[in-house]
Amino acid sequence: MSKLCRVVVLISGNGSNLQAIIDQSSKAPYQVVGVITNKADAYGIQRAAEADIATSTVLAQTGxxxxxxxxxxxxxxDSYEPDLIVLAGFMRILSDDLVxxxxxKMLNVHPSLLPRFTGLNTHQRAIDAGDSEHGASVHFVVQELDAGPVILQAKVPVFDDDTAELLAARVHEQEHAIYPLVVKWFAEGRLTMTDDVALLDGNQLAAHGYAAD
Incomplete structure (x- = not known):
């Protein structure tokens, strides 16, 4: 049996993407070996405990x-000796040295169709802009915020009567589908990044990734 890809997931809150990645791990050659949070009350810690996954809490210190x-x-x-680091709602901007x-070897999921709407409050911004489509993007992490090469995107419609909460729920559902798939691709050795370009099976991915219906 080939070695499983060792995955560490960084969270700050509910951990629903963490759960999706855990749930799909039985069907893919990866194992979540550790969960790290910067919030002591993050519900994702309980999700990890229920799956017998080790956790670490790294709280910010005053000053x-x-x-x-x-x-x-x-x-x-590094204590988990990971092959892949997955950011799943980790609400801190990382230093250039760490990135x-x-x-x-570091992935993130962002709740917009990058490069549109980097940063926060993406769902309300999509509604305010009158966009007909919104969605989620999984991308490699680079030093510039939300600017790494996109691997996979999923689109959802924006309805006239949408609220940010309703739109967020539909986007989250798509995140839960595409994020484990990208982790699987990496674990299988199919997904790499070279010269700030995302490659799947050695082929350059389109600027906006593959669209998942």
């Missing part, structure tokens, strides 16, 4: 710089 925090975060990550350390 601590981002670099100092990230040095402690790096120690927690560079795991270049090509």
């Amino acid at each position: 601590e710089s981002r670099d100092q925090y990230d040095q402690r975060l790096q120690q927690a990550i 560079q350390r795991y270049q090509g």
Whole structure:
């Protein structure tokens, strides 16, 4: 049996994407070996415990710089000897040094059709802009926020009577479908990043990834 890809997931809250990745791990050559959070009350910790996955809590300290925090975060990550780091609602901006350390081995899911709506409040911004489509993007993490090469996207319609909460629920459902799939591709050795380009089976992915219906 080939070696399973060791995955560490970073969370700050509910951990629904973490749950989706855990749920699909029995069908793919990866294992979630650790969950790290920056919030002591993150519900995702309970999800990890129920799946017998080790957890680490790395809380910010008063007066601590981002670099100092990230040095402690790096120690927690490295303690699990991961092959892949997955950001799943981890609500901190990472330092350039940390991102560079795991270049090509760190994924994130963002609730918009990147490059549209980087940053926060994406669902309300899509409604306010009058967009007919919205969605989610899984991408490699690079030093510029939400700017890494997109691997896979899923689209949802925006309805006239949508609220940010209703739209978010539909986007989350798609995240739960596409994020485990991308982790699976990485674990199978099919997905790589070279020169800031995402490659699947050695072929460059389109600028906006594959669209999942």
